[in-house]
Amino acid sequence: MAHPAPPLVVARADLAALLFIRHFETALLELFAQGRVAGTTHTCLGQEYIPVALAPLLAGDHVFSNHRGHGHYLARYDDPAGLLAEIMGRAGGVCGGVGGSQHLWRPDYLSTGVQGQSVPVAAGVALHLQQSGRGQLAAAFVGDGTFGEGAVYEGLNLAALWRLPLVLFVENNGIAQSTPTDRQLAGTIAGRAAAFGIAYAGVDTDDVGEIRSAVGPLLAAVRDGGGPLIVEFRTRRLGPHSKGDDSRTPAELAALRSADWYARTRALDPVTFDEIDERQRARMAAVLADVANREPAGQWAGTQWAAA
Amino acid sequence: MNRVADDLNAALHKLFEADPSAYLLGEDVADPYGGAFKITKGLTTRFPGRVRATPISEAGFTGVACGLALTGNTVIVEIMFADFLFLALDQIVNFAAKSVSMYGRRLPMRLIVRCPTGGRRGYGATHSQSPQKHLIGVPDLAIYELSPLHPAAAVFAEMTAAAIPCLFVEDKSLYGERLPAGDRLDDLFSFDRLGTHARAYADRSLPVDHLVLAPGGMLGRTLAAARRLLLDREENTQIVVPSRLYPLDLDPLLPLLTAAGRVSVVEESTAGGTWGEHVAARINAAVRLRHPVTLVSSADSIIPAAPQLEAQVVAGADTIYAALATGPLA
Incomplete structure (x- = not known):
């Protein structure tokens, strides 16, 4: 490591949220390794600070998440058991086990597993919110890989033309599944925003407080009718794309880990950090013990016609 | 009008x-x-x-x-x-x-x-x-x-x-066609309703030689074929026009299907994996017909531009008549 990463100050409540998501995702990978979870999962290890920083800024808004969405959900809703039960197919899941990891729904929250699809849909929700005139916005989390999809540009064009309260939070983690960003994205995301005349901000820090101070006023402008906004977070994906399918070199992964918020936050005050860390680890263990003992999710009611 | x-x-x-x-x-x-x-x-x-x-x-x-x-x-x-x-x-x-x-x-x-x-x-x-x-x-x-x-x-x-x-x-x-005034379609045919389906007929009291399921776009062509079947061959046709193609509500049609001499499904889609094939499978699972369902569609082809080439591909009244006038009747 050429330069030691600087320490990072995080408020207690935010640190608890960060650590809980870290332990949730780590536990999921362990559950997969043990064969206790079916299907697939995409963890947000390393990116936890983005949804934690944004959650209080988006309280009354509509949020669209994606395949890598556990952190988005956990930062917004105090419902880890509902999420874990959904992923494990146990009773009490957010969507009764029908949706699974990538398809979550709450009245103003939704995730889907098709890249780019959510951008025009979020623009439609933004149109609804614009017409309602209550200053709400629609925000969609997307990745750098998502910018390969044409639907993104059709949605952005419409949002810019109609000055919709739409925000894209781009979690640019430098890799789309196994493809490095510089091999799948020509030009820059900033350049693409400029092409549509859409406001853009790049965020390089992982300091939760700094992010809130920077992004909060930008969201206020969107609420005031300023039109859409793209915020690009240059972030780090510490884990595999899904489960053990990481093609990066050990040196690359080590560099990412040394820059991660976890060690840098602990460096400042290990005693307090370890105390909060242990509490969140125990909380996750309790959630897991609860959910793992639940019955499997009940009968699938089917679609209207299949049931008829 | x-x-x-x-x-x-x-x-x-x-x-x-x-x-x-x-x-x-x-x-x-x-x-x-x-x-x-x-x-x-x-x-x-x-x-x-x-x-x-x-x-x-x-x-x-x-x-x-x-x-x-x-x-x-x-x-x-x-x-x-x-x-x-x-x-x-x-x-x-x-x-x-x-x-x-x-x-x-x-x-x-x-x-x-x-x-x-x-x-x-x-x-x-x-x-x-x-x-x-x-x-x-x-x-x-x-x-x-x-x-x-x-x-x-x-x-x-x-x-x-x-x-x-x-x-x-x-x-x-x-788009340019006139809506029927009342229940008359022309000098020979009228229509009524079977559930949400419309049914075109010449004389409801006659036995049905041909029962044809035809979406709205095929109605005119199917009526033209039915007129010829009646005038040239004295074969009586009833045409069922569903508003909802999928899922198709078959129940109101069951008595008609079993009584008809022959059942056909016509559509403009090109052949292969058609609506008619799906409907025929539904009918076969629901009732026992005297003859297999006759399927009429456009040819297995792209749609050419020149009118004379297009006419060779797209199912028209002649295509329907030719399919219904050949093959068995009860």
């Missing part, structure tokens, strides 16, 4: 008057143009903000429509030509239809995707397709077809009440 296009336009005006949450999105739908086929005439003038002309972005504006539907609005999308529907299929199939049930609860999605279909206008391969067959069997996606025997306002009301995404295909050759 009220034409089909006027009836559609009036039904849209009525829907927007009654439903303050109604939106319509599509290319070139704004006044004074009023849409490529003038079906949306007058709407942007009366309902600006809720009726919006969009860029050439089928996936984009259909996605916007999905977002509006997701937040409780009634949304109509106009796809200028049905061939362009494929650009929006991710939003229709993967988002709109799946969202109805994939979140473990039923989310209402009041989304109607209107699209002009069919050939016989010389527009060539990318402006003449009948896409119905490609969308059969998508959970929570219904397919309706415009018919001169089904007033559009009632069909729109049925689709919005269903609260699932509905594809509404409009055979563009119908």
Whole structure:
């Protein structure tokens, strides 16, 4: 490591949220390794600070998440058991086990597993919110890989033309599944925003407080009718794309880990950090013990016609 | 005389008057143009903000429509030509239809995707397709077809009440046709109703030699064939016109199906994986027919542009007559 990463100050409540998501995702990978979870999962290890920083800024808004969405959900809703039960197919899941990891729904929250699809849909929700005139916005989390999809540009064009309260939070983690960003994205995301005349901000820090101070006023402008906004977070994906399918070199992964918020936050005050860390680890263990003992999710009611 | 296009336009005006949450999105739908086929005439003038002309972005504006539907609005999308529907299929199939049930609860999605279909206008391969067959069997996606025997306002009301995404295909050759006044179709044929199906007949008291299921776009061609069968061969035909092609409500047709000499399904889709094949399988599972279902469709081909070439591919009255006049009758 050429330069030691600087320490990072995080408020207690935010640190608890960060650590809980870290332990949730780590536990999921362990559950997969043990064969206790079916299907697939995409963890947000390393990116936890983005949804934690944004959650209080988006309280009354509509949020669209994606395949890598556990952190988005956990930062917004105090419902880890509902999420874990959904992923494990146990009773009490957010969507009764029908949706699974990538398809979550709450009245103003939704995730889907098709890249780019959510951008025009979020623009439609933004149109609804614009017409309602209550200053709400629609925000969609997307990745750098998502910018390969044409639907993104059709949605952005419409949002810019109609000055919709739409925000894209781009979690640019430098890799789309196994493809490095510089091999799948020509030009820059900033350049693409400029092409549509859409406001853009790049965020390089992982300091939760700094992010809130920077992004909060930008969201206020969107609420005031300023039109859409793209915020690009240059972030780090510490884990595999899904489960053990990481093609990066050990040196690359080590560099990412040394820059991660976890060690840098602990460096400042290990005693307090370890105390909060242990509490969140125990909380996750309790959630897991609860959910793992639940019955499997009940009968699938089917679609209207299949049931008829 | 009220034409089909006027009836559609009036039904849209009525829907927007009654439903303050109604939106319509599509290319070139704004006044004074009023849409490529003038079906949306007058709407942007009366309902600006809720009726919006969009860029050439089928996936984009259909996605916007999905977002509006997701937040409780009634949304109509106009796809200028049905061939362009494929650009929006991710939003229709993967988002709109799946969202109805994939979140473990039923989310209402009041989304109607209107699209002009069919050939016989010389527009060539990318402006003449009948896409119905490609969308059969998508959970929570219904397919309706415009018919001169089904007033559009009632069909729109049925689709919005269903609260699932509905594809509404409009055979563009119908737009200029007149709606029947009363129950007479011409000097020989009248129509009545069997559930939500319309039925065209010459004389209901005669035994049915041919029972033909025909979507709205095929009604005129099937009537022409039925007239010839009656006049040339003294064979009696009844034509059932479903408004909803998928899922098809077979129950009201069961007595007719078992009594008919021969059952046929006609459509303009090109051969292979057709609506008719699906309907025939449904019929075979439900009743025992005297003869296998006869299927009439366009040829297995793209739609050529030159009129004489197009006529060799697209199912017409002659195609239907030829298929029905050969083969067994009870």
